Amino acid sequence: MQNIATALFIGLGLIVVFLGWYVFSHRNKPVIIFHPEKDQSLSKIMLVLGIVLIICGSLSIISAFT
Numbered sequence: 001m002q003n004i005a006t007a008l009f010i011g012l013g014l015i016v017v018f019l020g021w022y023v024f025s026h027r028n029k030p031v032i033i034f035h036p037e038k039d040q041s042l043s044k045i046m047l048v049l050g051i052v053l054i055i056c057g058s059l060s061i062i063s064a065f066t
Contacts (some may be wrong), residue, residue, distance in 0.1 A: 006064050006065075009060060009063070009064040010061055010064045013057045013058070013059075013060035013061035013064065014057065014061065016056055016057030017053070017057030017058060017061070018057075019053055019057075020049075020050045020051070020052070020053025020054035020055075021050070021054060023053060024046070024047065024050025024051065024053075024054065025050075027046040027047050027050065028043065
């Protein structure tokens with residue numbers, strides 16, 4: 001049962017890291033209906049959110065092994 005929980009936690013961490021990378025990498029590109037390249041405040045929000053998500057995902061992957 002412990003192995004299943006560890007695998008699910010790693011999977012969750014990978015999803016969060018991917019979402020963070022996606023938000024971070026699209027801060028200067030149009031995303032669906034949003035245009036962060038035209039709105040500087042939206043670009044900054046996406047920068048911070050991307051970094052926070054990458055950090056949280058990385059910490060969850062690290063904590064899965066402890």
